[in-house]
Amino acid sequence: xxTPLAALPRTAWRAAxxxxxxxxxxxxxxxxxxxxxxxxxxxxxxxxxxxDSTIMESTISAAQHLLPGMLAFGLVIGGVMxxxxxxxxxxxxxxxxRMKAVPHGLQGFLAGKTLTHLLLNLVSAALxxxxxxxxFPDAAPANPASWLGLLTIFVxxxxxxxxxxxxxxxxxxxxxxxxxxxxxxxxxxVISGIFYPLAALPAWLxxxxxxxxxxxxxxxxxxxxxxxxxxxxxxxxTWRTVEMVVVLGIWLVIGVVGAPIALRKMIRGVSGSxxxxxxxxxxxxxx
Amino acid sequence: MIDSTTTGNAPPAxxxxxxxxxxGTNRVLRGIDLEIARGEVVVLLGPNGAGKTTTVEILEGFxxxxxxxxxxxxxxxxxxxxxxxxRVGIVLQSWRxxxxxRVRELLEYxxxxxxPYSGAVARPxxxxxxxxAVGLADDADTPIGKLxxxxxxxxxxxxxxxxxxxxxxxxxxxxxxxxxxxxDFHDLLASLSDLETTILMTTHDLDEAEKVASRILxxxxxxxxADGSPDTLRRQDFxxxxxxxxxxxxxxxxxxxxxxxxxxxxxxxxxxxxxxxxVRRNSLEDVYxxxxxx
Numbered sequence: 001x002x003t004p005l006a007a008l009p010r011t012a013w014r015a016a017x018x019x020x021x022x023x024x025x026x027x028x029x030x031x032x033x034x035x036x037x038x039x040x041x042x043x044x045x046x047x048x049x050x051x052d053s054t055i056m057e058s059t060i061s062a063a064q065h066l067l068p069g070m071l072a073f074g075l076v077i078g079g080v081m082x083x084x085x086x087x088x089x090x091x092x093x094x095x096x097x098r099m100k101a102v103p104h105g106l107q108g109f110l111a112g113k114t115l116t117h118l119l120l121n122l123v124s125a126a127l128x129x130x131x132x133x134x135x136f137p138d139a140a141p142a143n144p145a146s147w148l149g150l151l152t153i154f155v156x157x158x159x160x161x162x163x164x165x166x167x168x169x170x171x172x173x174x175x176x177x178x179x180x181x182x183x184x185x186x187x188x189x190v191i192s193g194i195f196y197p198l199a200a201l202p203a204w205l206x207x208x209x210x211x212x213x214x215x216x217x218x219x220x221x222x223x224x225x226x227x228x229x230x231x232x233x234x235x236x237x238t239w240r241t242v243e244m245v246v247v248l249g250i251w252l253v254i255g256v257v258g259a260p261i262a263l264r265k266m267i268r269g270v271s272g273s274x275x276x277x278x279x280x281x282x283x284x285x286x287x
Numbered sequence: 288m289i290d291s292t293t294t295g296n297a298p299p300a301x302x303x304x305x306x307x308x309x310x311g312t313n314r315v316l317r318g319i320d321l322e323i324a325r326g327e328v329v330v331l332l333g334p335n336g337a338g339k340t341t342t343v344e345i346l347e348g349f350x351x352x353x354x355x356x357x358x359x360x361x362x363x364x365x366x367x368x369x370x371x372x373x374r375v376g377i378v379l380q381s382w383r384x385x386x387x388x389r390v391r392e393l394l395e396y397x398x399x400x401x402x403p404y405s406g407a408v409a410r411p412x413x414x415x416x417x418x419x420a421v422g423l424a425d426d427a428d429t430p431i432g433k434l435x436x437x438x439x440x441x442x443x444x445x446x447x448x449x450x451x452x453x454x455x456x457x458x459x460x461x462x463x464x465x466x467x468x469x470x471d472f473h474d475l476l477a478s479l480s481d482l483e484t485t486i487l488m489t490t491h492d493l494d495e496a497e498k499v500a501s502r503i504l505x506x507x508x509x510x511x512x513a514d515g516s517p518d519t520l521r522r523q524d525f526x527x528x529x530x531x532x533x534x535x536x537x538x539x540x541x542x543x544x545x546x547x548x549x550x551x552x553x554x555x556x557x558x559x560x561x562x563x564x565x566v567r568r569n570s571l572e573d574v575y576x577x578x579x580x581x
Binding site: 009011012014015018019022026030090093094095097098100101102103104105108270271272273275276279 | 340341343344347349350369370372373375376377379380381382383384385387388392395396397399400401402403404446447450458
């Protein structure tokens with residue numbers, strides 16, 4: 001917010017950790033926690049189904065190829081759309097207003113939110129990677145270096161997606177727009193090489209897919225987890241690390257610069273009468 | 288709570304001069320001059336749409352006035368810092384935030400932010416004392432989403448009080464309360480004012496205003512049209528009176544600013560038939576009801 005995170009008083013930081021603890025408990029250790037098992041179950045099921053097929057006459061199995069893509073997909077959905085929808089809800093239900101009324105409340109709240117999502121993403125990634133590695137030892141990173149690569153691209157994914165989620169959540173007006181965004185994110189997975197190499201798509205769709213971070217994060221995860229010869233399946237037959245760093249870097253800047261501006265603008269507009277309006281709308285229209 | 292160093296010539300808790308608010312061509316507040324001393328319990332009374340919420344949101348620092356000056360606890364709320372925020376409490380009308388958190392968890396979490404602002408006044412308010420004060424002692428471990436509407440409002444009050452504010456804002460706090468909850472709430476306010484907390488509350492309920500206020504401000508159409516203690520206002524002359532009588536054929540009503548002069552004229556007419564003569568002065572209730580009807 002207006003003060004950088006470094007200037008967060010120790011007490012607000014302590015409150016942020018308390019918030020994270022409570023939110024992790026209410027997210028993971030209640031009925032809602034089941035939803036964190038959906039993506040892992042689907043991923044493993046599809047991998048079992050695909051275990052005997054290979055991708056484009058290579059030695060890479062379709063199951064092996066799918067795992068990194070699903071990780072990227074899950075992190076983008078969770079990091080961008082998850083954070084965006086939560087922020088939208090918290091704007092309408094009075095959470096943000098409550099925090100605005102407390103000294104350093106919003107900074108503490110946003111710090112807690114970032115920490116919560118970092119850990120939630122770690123949990124959902126682990127829930128996919130660990131069972132997959134047990135069922136398909138081939139699909140798991142082969143050596144410590146490649147585990148380290150996996151951890152690196154995970155951190156990159158979280159750092160890129162959470163600010164973008166905050167930016168989107170602050171910019172979206174209403175649940176209609178959120179729904180469109182959600183559809184867009186799922187649609188994007190089709191043209192981002194998540195389920196099948198991008199080379200299989202028409203050229204113009206390849207270009208569209210390469211604009212967004214989902215493709216580049218998927219590429220990064222495949223680079224970290226797949227054997228070297230898998231690079232031949234990618235566009236240009238290489239991992240294109242430089243291009244990946246450049247595109248993800250641009251998205252990182254968009255998020256890190258844009259999110260505080262959008263959040264500040266959104267938070268200025270939060271007031272008791274706005275929350276009351278949302279409540280009226282919800283009670284009369286149901287959304 | 289009044290700081291001992293400032294009791295001598297304590298500055299007012301709230302002071303506004305020529306406060307105006309317009310949305311486009313719609314003037315919501317038309318120049319409000321207001322001074323509220325520390326320790327007062329002031330009720331801003333007015334019909335819906337009179338500008339109560341706008342006034343309170345400006346004083347809370349959540350809205351910027353179009354014109355005029357505002358000073359709350361010695362600072363302009365629009366750019367007052369965190370230390371100022373720590374001295375101000377706001378009772379929100381929440382409805383479903385933090386549904387899975389337990390009551391105690393939310394209060395401990397919010398209270399944590401006030402720890403650095405502890406001084407002559409110990410902040411935050413100890414949770415168990417606070418829960419007892421608002422009548423939520425038995426619900427400390429209840430998930431917030433499971434509280435009934437009335438209990439949820441008690442939690443709203445508790446979270447407005449957790450930092451032991453010197454000044455407390457409540458915007459329509461009893462909307463949706465049943466009579467018992469309303470009575471409990473008024474008792475709670477009385478106990479707070481004993482602690483010298485300055486309270487500014489809005490309501491559109493005249494009875495409620497008369498019960499809790501040490502001073503009532505009647506806000507109608509963006510202007511304050513009456514200001515005083517409930518007793519003063521009840522006795523106050525609100526201009527026009529009505530003279531009613533029956534002239535043998537029909538009932539007549541004559542509104543006038545000077546009923547005495549009118550009656551002199553009326554009664555000296557030897558030809559006039561005057562039965563059932565009645566003079567009614569406008570009361571606060573009349574003024575208020577007329578404002579509400581509009």
